[in-house]
Structures are given as C-alpha cells and as structure tokens.
Amino acid sequence: MTSNDAVVVVATAEAAAGQEEKVEQAFRTAIPAVHAEPGCELYALHRDSRSPSTFVMVEKWASPDALRTHAKGAALAELGAALEGLLAAPLKVQTLTPLPGGDARLGAV
Known part of the structure; x- marks a missing residue:
C-alpha cells in the first residue's frame, strides 16, 4: 500500500449550548475503540480555541476500505448514539485526498 491510498477526514461537531463537556466525553469514550480499528493511522480530537463549543476530529485512514x-x-x-441531542447542527464531515509535497515528514498528515 502506498501513502497515496490514505484518506484524511476532518469531522467538525458544534456542541449545543451547555453540552460541551458531554460532547467531549462522547468523543473521548470512542477514541480507544477507533484507535484499535484496522487501518486507523490517526484519530485525534481537537477543540477550537476561539470557539470552545467546536470540536474537530482529524483522522487518517490507511485506505478507503479502512474508512x-x-x-x-x-x-x-456508539459515538453517534452518544452525540444524539448534544449537537447544535449535524456533524460536518470532510473526506480529503492527501496531496503530499515537500519534506515527506512535513508535507502530509
């Protein structure tokens, strides 16, 4: 498999007012199980520093089949069920094809 097979996903969740901690916990609960899935190369949770109700999951999968x-x-x-009623809007999911460039360590997720 080449790195060109990889798929990067950026999933953005906007917590409903007052639900930020529950949304964070739902993601944190899912992380160990997702890390154990075949083909998971990255599944990393982030919080927007300027909008604390916004959570961003950056994912990298070895192949489209793994995704x-x-x-x-x-x-x-289980994550979807845990997030039920906690989000201000539907989860926004972007599926990206890496376009590596420059230094291999720095030019791709």
Whole structure:
C-alpha cells in the first residue's frame, strides 16, 4: 500500500449550548475503540480555541476500505448514539485526498 491510498477526514461537531463537556466525553469514550480499528493511522480530537463549543476530529485512514469499515463499525455507531441531542447542527464531515509535497515528514498528515 502506498501513502497515496490514505484518506484524511476532518469531522467538525458544534456542541449545543451547555453540552460541551458531554460532547467531549462522547468523543473521548470512542477514541480507544477507533484507535484499535484496522487501518486507523490517526484519530485525534481537537477543540477550537476561539470557539470552545467546536470540536474537530482529524483522522487518517490507511485506505478507503479502512474508512468504509470504520463508517460501518460499532465505535462510530456508539459515538453517534452518544452525540444524539448534544449537537447544535449535524456533524460536518470532510473526506480529503492527501496531496503530499515537500519534506515527506512535513508535507502530509
């Protein structure tokens, strides 16, 4: 498998007012299970420093097949159930194709 097979996902969640800690905990609960999934190369939670109700999950999957398996997996289903009623808007998910450049260590996620 080449690095060109990798898929990067950026998922943004906007917590409903007062639900920030519950949203964070839902993601934190899912992280160990997702890390154990085949093909998971990165699954890292971030919080927007200027908008504390905004959470961003940066993901990297070894292949489109690995991402498809994740999308159908128990961990994501449980996360979806845990987030039910806690978000101000639907989860925004961007699926990206890496375009590495320059220094291999610095030019790609």
